[in-house]
Amino acid sequence: MALNRTELIAKIADVAGITKTDADKAVAALQSVLVESLTRGEAVKITGLMSVERTERAARKGRNPRTGEEIEIPAGFGVKISAGSTLKKAVAK
Structure with a gap:
């Protein structure tokens, strides 16, 4: 839920x-x-709860799953979220 x-x-x-x-x-x-x-x-850090940061993804080669054809995947950005200590302890219970 x-x-x-x-x-x-x-x-x-x-x-x-x-x-x-x-x-x-x-x-x-x-x-x-x-x-x-x-x-x-x-980066945004909320002590004990979480930290959020932008990550870079390098350009790479991939495959089209339908055709198997090789394609170029351009460089881009992603987001990484890490749990803080208080959140980790609460979830571990």
Whole structure:
């Protein structure tokens, strides 16, 4: 089971004792800051929870699975998310 955005906002509002509107603004702000920082190549680290960073992928050769034809896959970027110590301990229980 996954927690969707609406459920997440409702839980944040309940735990923090704020309105759902304010919780939605906080989640939107976090999303905006993450996207902007990663676009600039900056890592985002929330101690104990997680760290998020942009990674580079080199150009490489691959194969079209339908035809077996070799294709060039261009260089690009990905995102790496690592769990922090508090999160790792909570999940390990």
